[in-house]
Structures are given as C-alpha cells and as structure tokens.
Amino acid sequence: MPSLIDGPVSLRSLLRPATDDRRTKHGGGGGGGVVGLFKMFKLVPLLTTGSKMAALLGRHSINKPLLADHAPAVTLFGHRRGRLSLAIHEDTRAPPAFLIELPMLAAALHKEMATGTVKLALESDTRSARRRLLEEYVWAVYCNGRKAGYAIRRKDASDDERHVLRLLRGVSMGAGVLPPPPAEREGATPSNGPDGELTYMRARVERVVGSKDSEAFYMINPDDGSDNGADSAAELSIFLVRKK
Numbered sequence: 001m002p003s004l005i006d007g008p009v010s011l012r013s014l015l016r017p018a019t020d021d022r023r024t025k026h027g028g029g030g031g032g033g034v035v036g037l038f039k040m041f042k043l044v045p046l047l048t049t050g051s052k053m054a055a056l057l058g059r060h061s062i063n064k065p066l067l068a069d070h071a072p073a074v075t076l077f078g079h080r081r082g083r084l085s086l087a088i089h090e091d092t093r094a095p096p097a098f099l100i101e102l103p104m105l106a107a108a109l110h111k112e113m114a115t116g117t118v119k120l121a122l123e124s125d126t127r128s129a130r131r132r133l134l135e136e137y138v139w140a141v142y143c144n145g146r147k148a149g150y151a152i153r154r155k156d157a158s159d160d161e162r163h164v165l166r167l168l169r170g171v172s173m174g175a176g177v178l179p180p181p182p183a184e185r186e187g188a189t190p191s192n193g194p195d196g197e198l199t200y201m202r203a204r205v206e207r208v209v210g211s212k213d214s215e216a217f218y219m220i221n222p223d224d225g226s227d228n229g230a231d232s233a234a235e236l237s238i239f240l241v242r243k244k
Contacts, residue, residue: 071204073172074217074238077164078106080196085161086120086238088134088217092202093170098134099157103141103149106199112144113234119144121239122151133215133242168202175201203236213242 073092078084084106087096100122102109112118121142128136141148157165163181178198205217219236 071220072207072217073202073204074219074236075164075168075200075202076109077178077198077200079198080106082106082195084109085164087161087165088238092168092172095157096165099154099161100139100151101154103151104143108148109143115144115234117144117235117237119237119239121241124240124242127213127242133213133240136242139240164198164200168200171202173203175199205238215240 073089075087075089076084082105084102084104086100086102088098090097122139124136124139126136126138137153139151139153141151160181164178167178178200180198204220206220208216217238
C-alpha cells in the first residue's frame with residue numbers, strides 16, 4: 001500500500017527534509033523489547049526503574065519540570081506485550097492535548113524502530129468547523145505507510161493512563177520502565193505482569209502547522225549527529241491530517 005504521507009500535497013508540505021545521512025541502514029535488526037524503545041533517541045536523562053523512579057518523580061514539584069522547555073512533547077507508553085498509547089502535550093504538567101490508544105502492539109513499533117525511521121500518520125474523515133484538528137475523535141492510523149487500523153481519541157484518560165501521566169508529570173524527555181499501577185503490584189513485579197513491563201518514551205517535538213487540517217510533530221533529537229553507526233537514534237515523525 002502506498003505511504004499516506006507520500007501522497008496528499010497537504011501532507012508532503014509538512015515533510016521536513018533530512019539534513020544528514022542518519023537515514024542509512026542501522027546495524028542489525030535488533031532493538032526489540034525495551035532496548036528498541038531506548039534507542040529511539042539518546043537518553044537525556046535516563047530515568048531508572050522501580051523504587052528509584054518513583055522516588056525521583058515523587059520528590060519533584062509539579063511546578064518544576066526536570067528540563068525547563070516550553071516545546072511540545074509526545075509520549076508513547078504501554079505494556080511490552082500490550083497496545084501503545086500516544087499522548088501529545090502542550091505542557092507536560094497539564095493533561096495531554098491529544099490522547100489515543102494506537103491499534104498496534106508495542107512489539108510492532110519496536111520492529112519499525114529497527115529501520116531507523118518511524119512515521120505515524122493519523123487521518124480523520126470527520127470534518128467539523130467547530131473542532132480543532134486535535135479534537136477530532138475517529139482516526140485511521142498508519143505506521144511507515146502501512147495501515148494499522150482505527151482508533152478513537154480519548155476524552156478522559158483511563159486509570160492506567162492517569163497512572164503513567166502522573167508519574168511523568170513535569171518530565172520533559174526520557175525513556176524507561178515505570179512501576180506498575182497499584183492494582184497490578186500485589187504478587188507481581190514489573191517484568192512478570194500479564195502484559196510485561198510498563199515502558200515509556202517521551203520526547204520534545206517541533207510542531208509544524210500546515211493548515212487547520214494538517215499538523216506534524218518532529219522529534220527533537222539531542223544527538224548532535226556526530227555518530228553515524230548502529231547506535232544512531234531513530235527518527236520519529238507524527239502527522240495528523242483531516243480530509244477536506
């Protein structure tokens with residue numbers, strides 16, 4: 001199936017040309033599991049797991065983000081053997097401006113990360129003059145040009161999603177493994193739960209508005225481009241388009 005982002009003119013206008021050779025093949029086909037999630041970008045900072053993670057985030061004030069930066073951010077999170085959720089934040093200390101459960105498993109995204117480029121395209125057939133683009137509800141989801149299915153934007157976060165967003169409140173960027181929600185803690189560790197570890201990745205993004213019907217978010221990668229080996233970070237782009 002042809003790539004959605006290579007088709008419509010409105011989407012092509014949002015594409016940011018590559019400025020280096022980091023799109024060359026990455027070494028190996030690995031990067032599965034949590035390691036694949038970490039290699040999305042170089043970790044600044046790397047947040048650890050379990051009680052250390054909870055203690056670090058618990059000590060932090062809601063009004064003092066770990067990295068003071070007003071750039072928008074995106075968060076991908078979910079259990080290793082479950083589906084991923086995508087959140088777009090205008091302010092990481094506030095509820096997300098856009099929250100959706102993607103119709104794809106975490107393992108599928110890890111596989112795409114191994115290619116070095118991840119392009120998520122969300123397309124809405126609904127058109128309402130009274131709603132902003134990020135307020136549309138029904139979305140067709142494509143990953144690297146292949147249709148993954150349909151998803152509905154959440155108006156309210158689930159208990160598990162609130163748990164993740166609360167732990168990451170004020171975190172500007174990073175990746176790691178989070179403590180499980182309270183309901184999962186009894187008799188289970190993060191690694192032996194029914195759906196595996198609860199992982200997350202948060203990155204700052206550059207926002208490009210093509211029109212009221214098209215927006216794109218490009219990951220701001222702290223990599224300075226000096227390395228060109230197998231450990232180069234993958235590139236993440238998210239496109240939202242509303243059909244005219």
